Amino acid sequence: MNYTIGIDLGGTNTRIGLVEESGKIVEVIKFKTYDHKELNDFVETLSDNIVSIAQKYNLPKECIKAGIGAPNGNYYNGTIEQAPNLPFKGIVPLVDLLKESLKTKSYSAKVVLTNDANAAAMGEKIYGKAKNVRDFVMITLGTGVGSGIFVDNKLVYGKSGFAGEAGHAIVQPEGRACGCGRHGCLETYCSATGIVRTAKELLKNESTPSLLRAINQDMITAKDISEAADKHDPLALRCFDITARYLALGLANVAVITSPEAIFISGGLSKAGEKLFKPLREYFEQFLYPVFRNTISIEPSALEDNEVAILGAASLVF
Amino acid sequence: MNYTIGIDLGGTNTRIGLVEESGKIVEVIKFKTYDHKELNDFVETLSDNIVSIAQKYNLPKECIKAGIGAPNGNYYNGTIEQAPNLPFKGIVPLVDLLKESLKTKSYSAKVVLTNDANAAAMGEKIYGKAKNVRDFVMITLGTGVGSGIFVDNKLVYGKSGFAGEAGHAIVQPEGRACGCGRHGCLETYCSATGIVRTAKELLKNESTPSLLRAINQDMITAKDISEAADKHDPLALRCFDITARYLALGLANVAVITSPEAIFISGGLSKAGEKLFKPLREYFEQFLYPVFRNTISIEPSALEDNEVAILGAASLVF
Numbered sequence: 166m167n168y169t170i171g172i173d174l175g176g177t178n179t180r181i182g183l184v185e186e187s188g189k190i191v192e193v194i195k196f197k198t199y200d201h202k203e204l205n206d207f208v209e210t211l212s213d214n215i216v217s218i219a220q221k222y223n224l225p226k227e228c229i230k231a232g233i234g235a236p237n238g239n240y241y242n243g244t245i246e247q248a249p250n251l252p253f254k255g256i257v258p259l260v261d262l263l264k265e266s267l268k269t270k271s272y273s274a275k276v277v278l279t280n281d282a283n284a285a286a287m288g289e290k291i292y293g294k295a296k297n298v299r300d301f302v303m304i305t306l307g308t309g310v311g312s313g314i315f316v317d318n319k320l321v322y323g324k325s326g327f328a329g330e331a332g333h334a335i336v337q338p339e340g341r342a343c344g345c346g347r348h349g350c351l352e353t354y355c356s357a358t359g360i361v362r363t364a365k366e367l368l369k370n371e372s373t374p375s376l377l378r379a380i381n382q383d384m385i386t387a388k389d390i391s392e393a394a395d396k397h398d399p400l401a402l403r404c405f406d407i408t409a410r411y412l413a414l415g416l417a418n419v420a421v422i423t424s425p426e427a428i429f430i431s432g433g434l435s436k437a438g439e440k441l442f443k444p445l446r447e448y449f450e451q452f453l454y455p456v457f458r459n460t461i462s463i464e465p466s467a468l469e470d471n472e473v474a475i476l477g478a479a480s481l482v483f
Numbered sequence: 484m485n486y487t488i489g490i491d492l493g494g495t496n497t498r499i500g501l502v503e504e505s506g507k508i509v510e511v512i513k514f515k516t517y518d519h520k521e522l523n524d525f526v527e528t529l530s531d532n533i534v535s536i537a538q539k540y541n542l543p544k545e546c547i548k549a550g551i552g553a554p555n556g557n558y559y560n561g562t563i564e565q566a567p568n569l570p571f572k573g574i575v576p577l578v579d580l581l582k583e584s585l586k587t588k589s590y591s592a593k594v595v596l597t598n599d600a601n602a603a604a605m606g607e608k609i610y611g612k613a614k615n616v617r618d619f620v621m622i623t624l625g626t627g628v629g630s631g632i633f634v635d636n637k638l639v640y641g642k643s644g645f646a647g648e649a650g651h652a653i654v655q656p657e658g659r660a661c662g663c664g665r666h667g668c669l670e671t672y673c674s675a676t677g678i679v680r681t682a683k684e685l686l687k688n689e690s691t692p693s694l695l696r697a698i699n700q701d702m703i704t705a706k707d708i709s710e711a712a713d714k715h716d717p718l719a720l721r722c723f724d725i726t727a728r729y730l731a732l733g734l735a736n737v738a739v740i741t742s743p744e745a746i747f748i749s750g751g752l753s754k755a756g757e758k759l760f761k762p763l764r765e766y767f768e769q770f771l772y773p774v775f776r777n778t779i780s781i782e783p784s785a786l787e788d789n790e791v792a793i794l795g796a797a798s799l800v801f
Contacts, residue, residue, distance in 0.1 A: 237774075247774065300642040314740065316634050316641070323634070323742020324618040325775060333772045334736045337656070345773055418652045422632065422740050424641020454651045455663055456555075456565065457643060 168224055170215060171479030173281070174198065174235035176250035176308075179207075181214050182475035183222060186483060188292040190472055194218065204253045204262070212266035219272060229267065229274040232481030233259065234284030234474050241326035243278050249344060250308070277481040281305065281474060283320055283329060285466070286313025288477030289429050290320075293467035301427045302419055303466070304331065304412075306434035309344075310352035310359075316423055332356070336414050354411035357387035357433050363404045364390050375400035391437045405440045413448030420461055421454045431466035431473050438465075486542055488533060489797030491599070492516065492553035492577075494568035494626075497525075499532050500793035501540060504801060506610040508790055512536065522571045522580070530584035537590060547585065547592040550799030551577065552602030552792050559644035561596050567662060568626070595799040599623065599792060601638055601647060603784070604631025606795030607747050608638075611785035618743045620734070621784070622649065624750035627662075628670035628677075634741050650674070654732050672729035675705035675751050681722045682708050693718035709755045723758045731766030738779055739772045749784035749791050756783075 167186040172179065180195040194214050201207035219229055237248040243260025245251065260276045267274045279287075286303035289295040295303070299318040305311040310332030314321045321328045332352035333345055340349025341362065353359050364377055364385055376393040377385060377400060393401035416428055434441060446463055453461070466473060485504040490497065498513040512532050519525035537547055555566040561578025563569065578594045585592045597605075604621035607613040613621070617636040623629040628650030632639045639646045650670035651663055658667025659680065671677050682695055682703055694711040695703060695718060711719035734746055752759060764781050771779070784791060 300646075316639050316646075317637065319635065321634050321741060324744040325742045325778065327774050328618075328634075328740065328742035330739045330772055330774075333739050335732060335770060338654070338732060347770065347772075414653060414656060418736060419740055421648045421651050422646065422737055423639060424643045424646035426642040452653060452665065454648055454665075456645050456648075460643065 168222060168230075169479040169482050170218065170229065170231040171475035171477070172211070172231060172233040173474035173478055174233055174245075174251075175281070175474075176236070179211065180475060181211070181218065182479065183218050184476060184479035188476060190475055191222070192218065193475065199252055202252050204257060207253065208259070208262045208266050212263060212270060215267065215274075216270050216272060226271055227273050229272050230482040231263070231274055231276045232284070232478040233276065233278040234281040234478040234481075235259070235278060236281055237327075238278045238280040238283070239326040240277070240279040240283070240322050243276070245278070275482060279320075279481060280311065280313075280327070282311025283313040283322075284477030284481060285311070285431055285473050286315060286320060286329075286477070287480045288468055288473050289431075289466055290315060291480035291483065292476050293473075294429060294464060295427065298426050300423060300425045301429060302331070302416070302423070302425045304416070304428060304430045304432075306356060306430060306432035308356060308358055310356050312419070314419070314423055314425075321423075331415060331419050334415055334418060336411050336418075351411060351415040355408050355415070355434070360387050360390055360404050360408045360434065361385055363407050364401070367400050367403060371400070373400050377401060387434060391440070394437070394440050402440070405437065406444050408434070409441055409444035410448045413445055414452050416449055416463070417452035417454070420457055424457065425461055427462045427464065429464055429466045431468065431470060433470065435465050436470075486540060486548075487797040487800050488536065488547065488549040489793035489795070490529070490549060490551040491792035491796055492551055492563075492569075493599070493792075494554070497529065498793060499529070499536065500797065501536050502794060502797035506794060508793060509540070510536065511793065517570055520570050522575060525571065526577070526580045526584050530581060530588060533585065533592075534588050534590060544589055545591050547590050548800040549581070549592055549594045550602070550796040551594065551596040552599040552796040552799075553577070553596060554599055555645075556596045556598040556601070557644040558595070558597040558601070558640050561594070563596070593800060597638075597799060598629065598631075598645070599795075600629025601631040601640075602795030602799060603629070603749055603791050604633060604638060604647075604795070605798045606786055606791050607749075607784055608633060609798035609801065610794050611791075612747060612782060613745065616744050618741060620649070620737055620741070620743045620746045622730075622734070622746060622748045622750075624674060624748060624752035626674060626676055628674050630737070632737070632741055632743075639741075649733060649737050652733055652736060654729050654736070669729065669733040673726050673733070673752070678705050678708055678722050678726045678752065679703055681725050682719070685718050685721060689718070691718050695719060705752060709758070712755070712758050720758070723755065724762050726752070727759055727762035728766045731763055732770050734767055734781070735770035735772070738775055742775065743779060745780045745782065747782055747784045749786065749788060751788065753783050754788075
């Protein structure tokens with residue numbers, strides 16, 4: 166059996182999955198990323214876990230294959246650079262460190278790293294709906310908005326290795342402050358955090374009755390908004406409408422650059438279903454350059470959120 | 484000598500150039516596109532001119548190589564589709580028609596077509612500053628704003644063949660009406676027409692003295708604005724500042740998608756020099772996603788406007 170290890174390195178958890186070439190995830194080990202404030206400790210725990218999986222499944226010591234999806238991951242350099250939500254600051258040469266650590270444990274490894282949204286795009290390409298699609302965009306709606314873009318059957322990395330940051334395309338020049346220091350980035354409106362900001366703004370500026378008013382405003386989550394919308398709460402439905410409109414604008418601007426055949430959406434908010442997708446498709450057609458109208462599909466990812474990152478990371482080295 | 488024919492098909496003129504592989508343009512014939520309201524007449528004139536060049540320079544009858552840059556040109560299909568500024572409406576299978584017409588004159592041809600901005604990008608790649616640049620964006624500032632985008636050393640065509648329409652990325656969702664039927668497209672602000680609209684708005688809404696007030700407002704051109712700016716006219720300088728700011732925003736949004744190493748700008752407005760490029764570079768750095776700052780150059784194209792289209796078209800088939 167041909168196995169690969171897919172590693173989903175997130176701000177909260179790091180999950181290590183053993184993946185068959187067919188896309189079946191055989192086993193997952195996870196540990197808390199934040200329990201390791203020291204980079205070397207983290208690398209040690211990561212390599213220990215890889216070795217334990219390798220031993221259990223008898224993987225060949227001379228060639229372990231591992232892919233890593235991580236925020237701000239740079240494919241060219243094998244580094245994680247300035248990731249705001251990880252405990253390790255600056256430029257972290259994770260691929261080199263992991264390979265060295267595995268070497269001290271008598272394992273030789275091929276390790277590839279990219280950012281989490283690129284990994285998701287690769288997962289969709291190898292195991293999801295994008296199998297036969299040469300040009301597509303993968304959007305991940307999580308705490309932030311990530312994207313991975315395929316052009317002519319290849320993931321776009323660009324000069325820097327950081328291409329495909331659609332979440333930081335500016336959709337409203339004088340808009341909301343973004344964590345990146347600028348204003349009006351797509352993710353300030355369309356991430357899980359973004360829709361919560363929208364809800365808080367509406368609750369503050371309007372007097373519309375809403376189920377959300379029963380919740381302490383500091384505690385409102387995207388899930389609360391989604392549940393209220395399911396109960397036809399007008400204010401919660403408007404939150405989805407506003408989110409869909411900005412996302413449509415951002416996607417129409419990506420489409421005009423790369424002319425995709427399809428756009429796939431994963432991540433927590435994508436689970437909202439037609440509350441999001443219906444207005445999204447409508448606004449998208451409105452914002453789309455006419456020559457592209459009715460030719461680009463927008464669909465939820467075929468992969469489960471808990472598997473897309475591991476499968477995507479694994480598929481980097483298959 | 485290895486010759487190629489580069490054809491610049493524009494709304495006003497069609498220019499046919501004979502190009503050496505070195506990039507030297509040996510001869511140019513031109514005729515009025517608009518003198519031919521009938522498509523078949525146009526194709527006849529075009530093929531007659533190609534044959535006359537072929538005879539004069541003894542090109543091999545069995546293999547003429549010709550590249551065409553045309554508005555709304557589709558590389559995949561060899562068609563011009565719904566071009567608003569050409570007399571031929573609908574979908575025009577120009578490559579097939581030209582090959583057939585040449586065949587009746589005993590010439591066999593390889594003909595390739597793409598849109599004018601893609602041809603310009605190809606010209607910059609083969610003969611200009613982009614020779615050693617794998618990831619770049621070419622922007623043409625003319626009556627409209629066109630773009631051609633290289634990713635990993637290849638021109639991006641996308642699923643449709645119409646990728647790289649940065650001029651129709653929306654930079655101001657509730658902004659100016661665009662000829663494409665939408666609002667706030669980059670080209671409504673940054674084309675030659677766009678800067679004239681900016682000037683007219685400022686002249687109407689403000690009472691600032693300006694050299695431009697001496698000109699009949701219906702007759703103001705981008706050149707007038709440029710000349711007034713050269714004389715330090717504050718209103719004209721603001722026109723360039725506004726143009727630069729929108730262009731910077733549009734380019735920053737392209738950069739976050741494809742992560743280019745460089746951006747090259749050609750077309751009439753690019754001749755304005757530092758009046759445009761200085762504020763453009765400043766705003767660009769402000770709008771740019773921080774990880775890209777100070778890594779992407781913005782420069783005028785190395786090619787003259789009257790040669791870029793012909794060289795670009797010719798380079799499609801070299």
